[in-house]
Amino acid sequence: MARNGVSTPKFDLSHFSRHRSRIGHLKLIWREMGRLGLERHDLAPYQSEMLRDLADGLDEETLAEMHNYWEYNTEQLFRRKRDRWGPDGIPAKPRIDVVLEMTSKGNFKAEWFPRGWNRWGPALEDHIGSDFPVWRRYNNRGMGFDTRPSNELFFVRGTSHAVHHIEMARADRWFLALDPVLLAACHALTGELKERLQRHFDVRMVTDLFLEWRTIKIDTDSYFDEADELASWAIEDPETVEERKGCAELAAGAFGFSHEQLVDCWLAESEKPRCPDVTTSAFKSRIVKTLKAQGYSTTTRQLDRYLALIKKYEPERARDLMVTDVGKASGA
Structure with missing residues (x-):
């Protein structure tokens, strides 16, 4: 390839950071393309589609339709109240579920549903308990079959190609350097969506986006000599991720004591x-005071964390402490 005297374009991503906003990531790409004299069609087709869809951002039509308050179960919202101990007259936020997914064609999308629903309808036979009693999902919001679903919050085409390149650690072509920036922009778009929705709705993420980063050393004349490198990008169930991290935390044993030492001290x-x-x-x-006297370094916060983890993920081991818990609580 030769364009404006540039035989092999090389992007300067020394200022790439995981903490940028969606627009910040896109500005970095646009600035580098301008510096190298590139147009959007000079990128790979999937990158061109991602760049266009990320620039479009959230689907404002869907977000506007979500605020049709006359379709809410207002009696239920006022009965539930915004704050259990707060004043009357402030309704609770409507409960919704948000689903992130990668489609069969490799596109990254987000949809919303009333709490407990999916694209096939409610989990129950009727609509009891829903904050949206007359809600419907339409596969096409317009007359044409090429229009998007009525509950779609964003749609980013071609994302699976960039994810695949990250998983395979491919960097053999010049344009692949932009893949981490585009994927980070997808993550920022998801954060932007959560921030918008949580202002007015009680949001539960059925699936969420999880990124892992590593810090690498770079050769540069700037003040900073480190940069962020994207290690993984995955859509997962938040509860599964939480359980995996909790079990890993228990296995690491970073609480300052062992389970056996805690049981002995507890009893x-x-x-x-x-x-x-x-x-x-x-x-x-x-x-905590007794454990420290025995030479074990820990805090009340670490103890609370340990107790919460074993009660949730290792109930068999928790029984050693919960038996005493029950006995004391019942006055036995």
């Missing part, structure tokens, strides 16, 4: 006279 303290209830912070403070 010994609970049998002492005038022992506080084991469900109180006073008892946990005594546990």
